[in-house]
Amino acid sequence: MYGSRLAKPGAVLFQFDGKWIPNLHTVFALLAFLSSLIVGMWLHFHKIVQNEHYGYPEEWFPSVSAAIGDRYPERSLFQIFIAITSGPRFALVFLLYALARNSGGSIKANVVLISGLLRTFTCGGWVYITSTDDHMSHDVFMIAYLVLTIPWTVACLQSSQAGSKSLRYRKVFATLFFTSLIPLVYFFIEHKVHRIAGAYTIYAFFEWSLIFYDVLFDAAAVFDFKRITITITDNVPADVKSSKEAAHGEVLVRSARRHAGFSWISFTAAIMNSFTFWSVFTALPLLIWYFPLWYMGISGYEACLLAIVAPVVLGFTPLRSLLARFPQIAHLGTAVGIYAGYIADPVHRLYAVAIGAAFGCISLAIQFWGSGNKPSVIAHRASAFSIGLILSSIAKLYLWTNNPVWPIMNESNGGLNKEGLAIGIVGAMLASRPQYSPGQLSSVASKKEYSLPAAIGLGGLMFALHSLLSDSSTLTLWVWDGYPVTGPLPVPHGALVIFAMVFGVYLGATRKITMGGWISFFIGSAGAYVFYNNSGWIGFAGGLVLAIYLIAIVPAILDSAGRHAPGFTFAVAFFITVLLYLAHVWVVAYAFVPGGPLLRERTDIVLIAQQVCIGFGILGHTRIKTVNTKLGATALALTKQVRKQIMFFLTIVLILTSVITFNRFNRPDPQPFHPESKVMTAGIWTIHFGLDNDMWASEVRMRNLVQELEVDVIGFLESDTQRCIMGNRDITQRIAEELGYYTDFGPGPNKHTWGAALLSKFPILNSTHHLLPSPVGELAPAIHATLDVYGTEVDVVVFHSGQEEDIEDRRLQSISVAEIMGSSDRPLVLLSYLVTKPLQGNYNTYVSELSGMSDIDPSDWDRWCEYILYKNIKRIGYARVSRSTITDTELQVGKFVVGDNTPSTDKLIDEGQVDESLRFPNMFKGQGVRDHRYHVFDEPRYYA
Structure with a gap:
């Protein structure tokens, strides 16, 4: 009997070579995909090549999802073989984890284990929940799987034995995988957005190639597992203990310092390159924003944000050595993002900026790679990096929060593209790398230092610098509360941010x-x-402390990150930055993105996440201090030469800031256009975040139209651009200063709205910011201001209602705004975006006894969004002016006479009966100018 032949304790029950695990994994994974593809093409060819736009013959090859999830029996074949694959898959992950841990890399081993397990589970998600079952869940699991591929790939590469076949093949297949993502995204956009026939078939080929590259990347483990034998024994004695490996001695990397690397020329070049980096880095999210803005939803171009994870390519030793030996390559590549300003087509301009940002992030990794234990190098490079950020902020201070070298700028709107390109090229050609030596290792960190905390810390810091300090007005607008002024203003107090x-x-x-x-x-x-x-001032003081701290830790965080393999540390860092960018958008765009309610209005969570990430970076830096102390390293003292260079450029920065701030602040008080007639011309304009239809900054074109229409008071809607994806801009500043207006930015960026701003030629006595009831949809901002109009107090309410889909939100908002208007007995004008048809629905709440308001023209049936209402003031004129290509909404303007107690009527009169100083300009009659003309009525309307 079998029971009488029990194995002795310690006896081998079963034994096999480890290479069978990756072999089985590869075979069953390929069987799963190929069997479903072959069966699907055989049985359901025409059905699985059909997509939302085209079928056979325009499309003749199926996507992965169509082949594996839409039909029986191919769907069942795929799921059966994938289920069989799961066994070898888990074994593969755990064995790779064991090998990584055995080689001394506990952090990398943990990344292998966690990312490997999560990838396996998310794979199960998109395999067993097909796009036919639940399209959203399928896509979420698929995207999560692709995102987790980044840490899995990097960790496996970093854990591979140097010079091994497994490392060689992993590099090949990883390169093929990530480079294939570029045409994949391109052809998906061609199919989804541009609806090009045949584009989906080409996309499908790249999608299938990703599958094979993914499987073959894992198949490379066969070379690692050849040296592994899997043994199953019976009752191993408890006293068998595993022996410990001998401790590795520390490897000291010595590199001769080149004194030329600390010259005035090299420091100036480093600052120029940093300025170029920050200009391109901050431009990428801004250009991406254009596409969901105009497509009114996720466009696919958002994938370009992953360009900043480009340092992952530094995991390949030959490429890393080449870029380190010749840093000019990466710096010149960064300048491509500046050259993008000469590209007219928005899509190609975005691609150029993505390339520039990718090279910029690579150049940053190269600058600080291997600079550990070199205090002068760290001080030199990190200070130049920070000064470049400050100079980019000063450039925005100079041009009213637009960076003049951004690719949304050109000669017509104040761009300095030629100068920016010259800075990028000259800085690149003069770039040096004093700490590089041909034999330099990928990492100079000791075993007591951890690469993952260093990476997380750098990711949090990059986000913090971009979101809070890339523009000097951001901190002031976070704490802005309205009039009377009880806190800082962007000018002059933005200078204090730069001083900090x-x-x-x-x-x-x-x-x-x-x-x-x-x-x-x-x-x-x-x-x-x-x-x-x-x-107010208390919040601003806290912001200044934070600003000082964020800049002060730049050397420490970059020092820590640069001590580890740049392909891992900087790639993970910028991936963390991407996640924080998304969270930064989600807090305000929650109504338009999947999972949005989880972060609705939770800027506090984003700020906490930022600080937690930085805390990890501090953990990584404190490990360096401990190691250096034990080694008896000397204090990190600066050389006299480096200190002199830093102080010289900081002095230049202070002088520039002071001069620009003085010139901007020293301006005359605003004056109305026609004080002799006591007329107040009021307008409302939804400006769509200051980017025109061709992706150029639109402030100059807006300024020209506002000036020519002689608008005294105007409300801007969709005007809050103080976020990374919008460039951290303030659209009101240029128009206000060049034309002479008092400004109220409205609810700040920490209030989670799309923005409502007020510009007035008349002094603003008081203003209150409102966030109106929005239980479901986007927040509805409002400003209730009291103006001193020719000695009479006149109220103006600027209001943006919620989106069309949220009916209850808009009803509650209409009641709240009606109550705000009804609470005032003063003359009052509403400049608004109501999302309602005239004389219907919520319109009758806005125009009601509760509010006391009248419509500027009840007969104007062709409105849906913009409305001007009024009470207790004489209305004499109304016009609608076409937008040209500035935005997607016209400019509506009304004329009111203050002090005239004659009741307004709806009786129309001829223009000849109106005093000339009260008329609208003639230049917009007929065909108008620059595609701006009076439309709907074809001319202004005047009332008795």
């Missing part, structure tokens, strides 16, 4: 260890807390 950043550079260069410690971290986090929870 300058002080941060000094602290980072001279007190790197202190600023990279936990006490400084808690002080910086306290500043973030005060900044978020307070308005």
Whole structure:
């Protein structure tokens, strides 16, 4: 009997070579995909090549989803073989984890294990929930799987034995995988957006290639597992203990310092390259924003944001060595993002900026790779990096929050594209890398230092610098509360933000260890807390503390990141930045994105996540201090030459900031266009975030139209552009300063609205910001301001209603706005975006006894969004002016006479009966100018 022949303790029950695990995984995975493809093409060819736009013969090859999930029996074949694959899959993940851990890389091993397991589970999600079952869930699992491929790939590459066949093949298939994503996205957009016949078939080929590259990447484990034998024994004795490996000695990497690397020329070049980097880096999300903006939803171009994860290519030793030996290559590649300003087509312009941003992130990784234990190098490079950021902020201060070298700028709107390109090219050609040596290792970190915390810290810092400090007005607008002024203004107090950043550079260069410690971290986090929870000067003080801290830790965080393999650390860092970007968008775009309600109005979560990420970076830096102390390293003192260079450029920065701020602040008080007639011309315009139809900044064109129409008071809607994806801009500044207006930015960027702003030629005595009831949809902002109009107090309400789909939101908002208007007995004008038809529905709440308001022209039936209402003031004229290509909404304008107590009527009169100073300009009659003309009525309307 079998039971009488029990194996002895320790006896081998079963034994096989480890290479069978990746072999079985490869065979069953390929069988799953290929069997479903072959059977599907045989049985359901015409059905599975059919897509939403075309079928056979335009499309003749199926996508992966169509082949594996739409039909029986191919769907069943695929799911059966994938289920069989799961066994070898889990074994593959655990064995790779064991090998990585055995080689001494516990962090990398953990990344292998976690990302490998999550990829397996998300694979099960899109396999067993097909697009036919639940399209949204299928896509979410698929996207999650692709995203997790990044840490899985990087961790497997970093864990591979140097010079092994497995590393060689993994590099090949990883390169093929990630480069294939570019044409994949391109042809998907060609199919989805442009509806090009045959594009989906080409897309399908690239989609299938990704599958094979993914499987073959994992198949490379066969070379690692050849040295593994899987043994199953019976009752191994408890006293058998595994022996420990001998401790590895520390490898000291020495590199001769080149004094030319610390010259004035090299420092100037480093600052120029940093300015180029920040200009291109901040331009990428801004250009991406154009596409969902105009497609009114996710467009597919958002994938370009992943370009900043490009440092992953530095995992390939020959490429890393080439780019390190010749840093000019990456810097010149970054300048492509500046050259993009000469490209007219928005899609191609975006692609050029994505290429520039990719090279920029690679250049940053190369600059700090291997600079550990070189205090002067860190101070030199990190200070130049921070000064470049400050200079980009100063450039935006100069051009009213638009960077003049951005690719949304050109000669017609104030762009300095030629100058920017010259800076990029000259800086690139003069670039140096004093710490590089031909024999340099991928990492100079000791075993007591961790690459993952360093990467997370850098990712959080890059997001913080971009979101809060890439423009000097951002901190002031976060704490803005309206009139009377009880806090800072963008000008002149934005200069204090730059001064704080300058002080941060000094602290980072001279007190790197202190600023990279936990006490400084808690002080910086306290500043973030005060900044978020307070308005006015108290909140601004907290913001300044945070600004100083964020700049001061740049050397510490970059030092920590640069000590590890750049292909891993910087790729993971920028992937963290991408995630924070998305969260930064989700808090306000929650009504338009999947899973949006999870982050609805939760800027606090984003700010906490930012600080937590930075905390990981501080953890990584403190490990360096511990190691250096044990090794008896000397204090991180700067050379006299480096200190002199830093202080010189900081002085230049302070002088530039002071001069620009003085010139912008020193301007005359605003004056109305026709004070002799006591006329107030009021307008409302939905400006669509200041990007025109061709993706150029539209402030200059807006300014010209507002000036020519002689508008005294205007409300701008969809005007909050103080986010990374919108460029951290303030559209009101240029128009206000060049034409002479008082401005109220409205609810700030931390209030989670799309924005409502007020510009007035008349002094603003008081203004209150409202967030109206929005239980489901987007927040509806409103400004209720009281103006001093020729000695009479006149109220103006600027209001943007919620989206069409949320009916209850709009009903509640209409009641709230009616109550705001009804609460005032003063003359009042509503400049609004109501989303209602005239004389129907909520219109009768806005125009009601509760509000006391009248419509500027009840006979105007051709309205849906923009409305002008009024009460207790004489209305004499109304016009609608076409937008040209500036935005997607016209400019509506009304004329009111203050002090005239004659009741308004709806009786129309001829223009000849109206005093000339009260008329609308003649230049917009007929064909008008620059595609701006009076339309709907073809001319202005005047009333008795």
